[in-house]
Amino acid sequence: MTPHVFLTRVVLRNYKSIARCDVRLGPLTYLIGANGSGKSNFLDALHLVRDALVNSLDNALNERGGLNEVRRRSSGHPTHFGIRLEFCLSDGRPGRYAFSVGALSGGSYEVQVEECAVGPLGSGPAFRIERGQLKATSETTFPAVTADRLALVxxxxLAAFRPVYDALATMGFYNLNPKLIRELQKPQDGRLLKPAGENLAGVIxxxxxxxxxxxxLIEQYLQTVVPTVHGVERKQIGPMESLEFRQEVIGAKHPWRFQAQNMSDGTLRALGVLTALFQGSQDARPSLVGIEExxxxxxxxxxxxxxxxxxxxACQTQVIVTSHSPDLLDDSQLSPDSLLAVVSEAGETKIASVDEGSRTALREQLFSAGELLRLDQLAPDPEVLAQQALRQAELFGEAVP
Known part of the structure; x- marks a missing residue:
């Protein structure tokens, strides 16, 4: 099966610790870097897009402490942040969606520019909004817009833009919390897993x-990761629901049954990760899954x-993971194109493909990515970082190579 890549390129400006970022993504991307390097901020920028579309931009910013906590802090005091996503829809059409959000006096904000286009510039559905004013569109009619909301909502x-909205709104981002998974859960929509796993029983x-x-398939992988666990199922407990595991016990002829509150953090997180990866059906699957460590x-x-x-x-859903685990990367077949190295220099996050020396070592299978990480030899390519700084890729307009 040829994997479908939804997000092909991500450009960020002044998002939290990231001053600038311009990277390409594949079916499976590992963001590799030390704790505090800014890996989570990259994923959070994508998560903010999803949250702003599904809920509202105001809610997405407030959940992160407001605009001042989202835009990058530096001596230059940037007053805005921007995100550009280039994508390929499930029907093969390329496109891009970008916006910048700037501060106003009194602590408020506005969407300075918002742009969406499907297909080559000028030949497909498109719109451009500037400070709440519609400047251009391919459509004969367009809904009312305001400067404090994303117009894509x-x-x-409109049928022309619905596929873009649906694809961005079904991205899933996960930092699984065993405490929430362990607790009794209210019955919830189980079609897609929520970020901390708080509806895992419903999804199962x-x-x-x-x-x-x-x-x-999830149970097979779970038993490989935790050999004593033979299965899991949803259990109704009064008006609530939970998970029940079948686990091997020494001396017992058949596996015993244990409620989620009796299972280890590792087992619950493993189940959450596997469910995030394989959730959904053919016509109701996340367009992208991002998982923290x-x-x-x-x-x-x-x-x-x-x-x-x-x-x-990754053969059916685009996957991005953050990690600093050499064990996870101990695979001689791992392509250097699947690695993005992340470092923090003077509080600024820098992200790029790994340097040419490491790429050569991986291509020639002299070292695995895990071995290079143990040797502290997985770093962003300085030439690529220099090109990023010089090029200053535009957030808006036609894609550039």
Whole structure:
């Protein structure tokens, strides 16, 4: 199966610790860097787009502490941040969506520019909004827009832009919380997993009903990662729901059943990660899955099974993971194109493909990516970083090579 890549390029300006970023993405991308380097900020920029479309821009900013906590802090005091996403829709059409948000006096903000285009410039659906004013569009009619909201939300009512909205709104981002997974959960929509796993029982129940083959695959990987666990299922407990695990016990002829509150953090996180990767059906699957440090709380010996699951999932859904685990990267077949190195210099996050020396070592299989990480030899290519600084890729307008 040829994997479908939804986001092909991401350009960021002044987002949290990231002054500038211009990277290409593939089916599976590993963001590699030390704690505090800014890996999570890259994923959070994409998450903000999703949150601003599904809820509202105001809500997305407030959840992150407001505009002042989102735009980069520096001696230059930037008053805005910007995001540009280039994508390929499921029907093969390329496109781009970009916006910049700037501060106003009194602590408020405005969407300075917002632009969306599907297909080559001038030949497909497109619109451009500047400070709440429609400047250009391919459509004969266009809904009312305001400067404090993203216009794509209103434009999603038009058939021309609905595929863009749907694809961006179904991106999923995960930092699994075993505490929330362990607690009894209110019955919730189980079609897509929520960011911390707070509806994991509902998602498992939905898969049991609609995609038992997917549930079987998740259980197979879970047993590979945690050999004593033989299965899991959703359980109704009064008005609430939980998870029940079947686990091998020494001396017992059959696996015993344990509620989620009795399971380890590693087991619950592993189940959450696997569910995030394989959730959904053919027509209701996330366009992209981003996972924070999927190896957390897992035994190093489980890294191989987790890596295999990531690669398998990337055949049907684009995957981005943050990691600083050499064990997860100990694969001689790992392509250097799947790695983005992240470093922090004087508080500024820099992201680029790995340097040419490391790429050569990986291509010639002299070292695995994990071995290079242990040797502290996975760093952003300085030439690529220099090109990023010189080029200052535009947030708006036609794509440049």
């Amino acid at each position: 209103s434009a999603s009512g 129940g939905h898969l049991e009903r609609t995609a038992p083959h997917v549930m079987q 999927p190896e957390t709380a897992l035994h190093p010996a489980a890294a191989g099974a987790l890596r295999e699951a990531l690669h398998r999932a």
